[in-house]
Amino acid sequence: MDQFLAVRAFTAVVETGSFVKAANALELPRNTVTKLVQALEAHLRVKLLNRTTRRVSTTNDGTAYYERMARLVDEWQEVDLAIGSAQSNPRGKLRVDMGATIATMLVIPALPEFQQRYPDLQIDIGVSDRPVDLLGDRVDCVVRGGIITDPSLIARQIGVMPLLTTASPAYLRKHGVPEHPSDLENDHLLIRYFFAGSGRKLPIELTQGNERIHVNGRHFLGINDTNAMLAAALAGLGIMHSPGFMVKPHIASGLLVPLLSDWKADSIPLSIVYAPNRHLSTRVRVFVDWMVELMRERGLGF
Template identity: 45%
Template sequence: MDQLSAMRVFVRVVETGNFSRAATALDMPKTTVTNLIQGLEAHLRTTLLNRTTRRVMVTTDGALYYERATQILSEIEELDGSLSNSQAQPSGRLRVEMAGAFADLLVVPALCDFHTRYPQIQIDLGVGDRLVDYIAENVDCALRAGTPSDQSLIARKVSEMQMITCASPAYVERNGLPSEPEDLTRDHHFAVAYLQAQAGRILPMGFERNGETKEIVPRYVVSANDARTYMTAILSGFGVAQVPLFMARDALADGRLVPVLTDWNCEPLQLYVVYPQTRHLSNKVRVFVDWLVKLVRTLD
């Protein structure tokens, strides 16, 4: 049995959910697919797939094997790519994670440009500000705000995002304007807090004026760990917040948000591309990261 071929066939069967569709995708007879799966199960002495007349279901052992098989096949693909002469046309699936605001407002609108340059790369985009196990989830890279704390990751700084302190007109009408950053910790003022998923803590708000810096942990009614939800809470009048200027620009222009504490500057937010050390030789990761760096710098 060609175990590598059987592994590839097994992964495709799991992903398509059907022997026939897997055979079509792999351009091989269905009997070959069936024989390879049977040979793999015999070799491993376990059942990987439960078959019915209508569908294929992955067993517990099969799910574990699928997780490791996808990692192994990805690493083989990356090794082959790093040693081949195909750098002009990298190919394969690329798993990318980023916050929803970056995806919606920045990356997805420009992805057609990336696809035109690299038509053989298939992007699986995971959206959200959550804690990611890069190895277990087979994530190739991520776009993250804030200095990474995971020392096992390679981090490449790509930009410093300009931030602005703002609130909705409804909040200002109801609560008034804060005059000092400390107002957000007392009296009748509130902030919309950002919950950092990786650390499980509320991010402080940073202020600077004439060399004086302040870091405030504000009172809040609502916190969120997703940038889009965070923005919705601000627009809904839940409090004062600090957001990247590119996210707030339209709302400021049409009056849905107004600047507050304008005599204090916000600390810029660092933006990084991070990826596991095992991914740094991959051509597909390299070209995507280089493209993403140029794209993000359009925010400067």
């Protein structure tokens, strides 16, 4: 027996006063409604309805059962309608955390389209490159570049970020143009990205054919924020190795110059990370799907 369907059949009979009308309301055969109510009575081991050829009425037990179950059926239908509406019109607050450059150069400029699509959502964006405690910080999801190593989290890769090596014309006039990655080790200053908390600095790795060069090099400035790295490169403080989308507008304007173009760097995966949850909220789901679309439009997706 489908117990919930049986309860709906019973309440429909009580409310319409007829098995025929209840069957019409539920769009079920009359015999099906009759069998559902009989099965419910057998399950409860009580008689719920008095039946005559002319009318149907509730027994004392039936009245008590109806008063309790009718509220539950109404609540279920209300939730069902609300969830169904949320699929096309999600509402409420969404908390997202992402790196500064991803926020300022990719996501925020595109948010007007997201707002038009989902006007009842409110988004709080935490802008940082620090590790986030999704549960402790009450964050719904995190947009992050790099390999996600925490097995307790779910990571959906939404794109890749190719890396470019660049410097300002002022820096190159002062220090010269590197011809080989090995030149970066001793003859130049790098702008090094480091992770907040651990202080670990990202090396530069470049490949050409079967040759792979691993560079740490000297640096005057280490920074744990990608927007600040970009500002430092534009100020001529060193050579920067960073996601291409960060620097392409400045290459086009002549403020930055691409270097070592014959050498390639491994792309950085870009992922959305969220805590395991079998019932992922519609708010998070529509944001994730939108981010996938956005990365494709920007040439960073799959």
